[in-house]
Amino acid sequence: MTVPARDDARFEQEAMRWLPDVSRFALSLARDDSEADDLVQDTFLIAYENWNQYVPGSQCRAWLFTICRNHFYRTRSRAERQVATDAPELEALAAAAVHASAKADGLDDAFERSEVLEAIETAMAELPQPFRDAAILVDLHDHTYDTASAVLGVPIGTVRSRLFRARRLLQEKLIAHARDAGIAPRLAGPDSRGTTQ
Amino acid sequence: MMPMLDCDSVMRQLWDYLDEELTPDRMEAVRQHLAMCERCHPHANFERTFLDAVAHARREHSNPSGLAARVRNALAAKGYAPA
Numbered sequence: 001m002t003v004p005a006r007d008d009a010r011f012e013q014e015a016m017r018w019l020p021d022v023s024r025f026a027l028s029l030a031r032d033d034s035e036a037d038d039l040v041q042d043t044f045l046i047a048y049e050n051w052n053q054y055v056p057g058s059q060c061r062a063w064l065f066t067i068c069r070n071h072f073y074r075t076r077s078r079a080e081r082q083v084a085t086d087a088p089e090l091e092a093l094a095a096a097a098v099h100a101s102a103k104a105d106g107l108d109d110a111f112e113r114s115e116v117l118e119a120i121e122t123a124m125a126e127l128p129q130p131f132r133d134a135a136i137l138v139d140l141h142d143h144t145y146d147t148a149s150a151v152l153g154v155p156i157g158t159v160r161s162r163l164f165r166a167r168r169l170l171q172e173k174l175i176a177h178a179r180d181a182g183i184a185p186r187l188a189g190p191d192s193r194g195t196t197q
Numbered sequence: 198m199m200p201m202l203d204c205d206s207v208m209r210q211l212w213d214y215l216d217e218e219l220t221p222d223r224m225e226a227v228r229q230h231l232a233m234c235e236r237c238h239p240h241a242n243f244e245r246t247f248l249d250a251v252a253h254a255r256r257e258h259s260n261p262s263g264l265a266a267r268v269r270n271a272l273a274a275k276g277y278a279p280a
Binding site for chain 2: 008009011012016019020023024027028033036037040041044045048049088089092093095096099102103108109111112116117120121124135138139140141142144145160163164167170171
């Protein structure tokens with residue numbers, strides 16, 4: 001019996017080009033370099049073994065991300081939890097309240113402050129997994145709602161709900177971090193700096 | 198023609214707008230509102246700065262060429278031989 005040859009040249013052209021992207025995605029999921037490297041290697045081995053299932057010309061990056069994510073949760077016994085979310089528009093409105101609160105404390109520019117920027121990775125890791133996954137895909141890896149929906153295997157509306165909840169939770173964590181760290185409000189203008197000529 | 202949007206409607210759609218996920222007409226309507234609204238404009242800037250900050254938190258691999266070589270070796274052991 002003749003085993004049909006895999007089209008290695010096409011795998012090289014369409015799949016291997018996304019190795020840096022898959023690598024960054026794995027780092028976002030695993031948060032441990034060694035585990036992330038294993039995950040990347042496994043992802044490409046699985047993709048290679050299943051290359052005949054890939055539809056030529058379709059979204060290869062999203063296909064690889066799906067394999068990577070599914071393998072991560074399957075092998076690490078991290079069961080995906082189903083969570084209920086509020087209407088995404090309500091999360092957007094709640095974020096407006098976060099802004100108002102930050103502004104009242106003089107932290108309107110919190111997301112430009114180095115102390116807060118350094119806390120983003122930790123705050124992201126603390127998000128509940130379904131929300132975190134949506135934020136990783138859209139906010140860290142530039143997926144559209146549509147391709148994130150394909151990777152996560154959920155409807156676009158669910159992606160929006162999870163993404164917007166993730167953003168609102170992340171903002172609350174980061175503003176709380178700014179307050180706890182005693183980050184002082186920046187003063188508005190030269191006249192308010194308290195210096196004298 | 199898209200009707201003028203009020204602040205509440207813009208706030209509800211702001212993340213969809215910043216993600217460029219609205220229809221072209223809706224994108225333009227939100228853009229026009231933000232350009233002239235003293236209440237919504239600062240909030241949009243706050244959210245945009247937040248999204249930029251998160252995007253820059255993406256981790257990069259410390260040795261990408263080493264990882265690529267490792268993956269290629271693993272594939273070669275399975276018979277992978279491009280061109």
